[in-house]
Amino acid sequence: MAMQYFGGSDLDVRLKDGESPVTKADYAVDRYLRETLLAARPGYGWLSEETADSDVPGRMAAPRTFIADPIDGTRAFIAGHAVWCISVGLVEAGKPVAGVLECPALGETISATAGGGAHRNGRSIRVARPGAELLIGGPRALVDRLNASGAARARRHSHVPSLAYRLAMVASGAMDGSFVKPFASDWDIAAAALILTEAGGVFTDGKGADVTLNGADPLKGTLVASHPDLKAAMLGVVGDLGFG
Numbered sequence: 001m002a003m004q005y006f007g008g009s010d011l012d013v014r015l016k017d018g019e020s021p022v023t024k025a026d027y028a029v030d031r032y033l034r035e036t037l038l039a040a041r042p043g044y045g046w047l048s049e050e051t052a053d054s055d056v057p058g059r060m061a062a063p064r065t066f067i068a069d070p071i072d073g074t075r076a077f078i079a080g081h082a083v084w085c086i087s088v089g090l091v092e093a094g095k096p097v098a099g100v101l102e103c104p105a106l107g108e109t110i111s112a113t114a115g116g117g118a119h120r121n122g123r124s125i126r127v128a129r130p131g132a133e134l135l136i137g138g139p140r141a142l143v144d145r146l147n148a149s150g151a152a153r154a155r156r157h158s159h160v161p162s163l164a165y166r167l168a169m170v171a172s173g174a175m176d177g178s179f180v181k182p183f184a185s186d187w188d189i190a191a192a193a194l195i196l197t198e199a200g201g202v203f204t205d206g207k208g209a210d211v212t213l214n215g216a217d218p219l220k221g222t223l224v225a226s227h228p229d230l231k232a233a234m235l236g237v238v239g240d241l242g243f244g
Contacts, residue, residue: 073162089190099191128173138179167192177226
């Protein structure tokens with residue numbers, strides 16, 4: 001459905017609170033996902049970037065909750081760039097149990113189930129064991145500090161406009177790790193978090209604790225995604241600069 005709008009000029013771009021853009025494609029995909037998934041699982045909860053979160057107690061009490069970002073990387077979508085995806089995670093008791101990133105402009109489907117591993121277009125993916133030089137995503141200040149700390153030799157990966165896809169890049173070994181600055185939301189990470197951990201990676205908050213989803217407030221603080229061997233070094237940098 002999103003590809004029907006991609007590359008078009010009639011996107012009806014608007015700015016939401018915080019000046020984040022949204023298009024009619026975001027709303028169309030959101031409506032389709034919500035209606036289709038909840039029709040199939042009527043007892044499940046729903047949390048999405050483009051749906052008003054009007055029943056917080058209800059979604060938190062549901063046995064499972066769908067958490068969706070209809071288009072993660074809307075700015076890239078508007079600009080006609082290919083790095084954006086549709087992200088859907090299924091969460092139970094605060095933890096993702098299934099997740100999928102559908103990236104049609106890239107021709108990629110990246111998915112995971114709890115205990116079932118992570119896959120891209122049907123092929124298993126794994127995080128990369130760190131080498132002599134690391135490729136790290138996220139805020140420049142944190143990557144520079146990691147490099148200066150002596151714990152690792154690192155350079156910053158160029159900007160990836162979809163956070164979910166950036167985390168999937170860590171999962172597939174295209175990137176060694178990534179810092180995530182504060183104010184990412186559950187819908188940005190619900191699917192990608194499971195993809196990363198099922199690929200052998202770690203995904204924590206800035207203090208090293210597991211990330212819990214589907215709480216009352218979907219906003220998150222600093223997050224760290226990496227191979228397990230990089231976890232301590234990356235968390236040390238977060239603490240040093242007060243990002244935790």
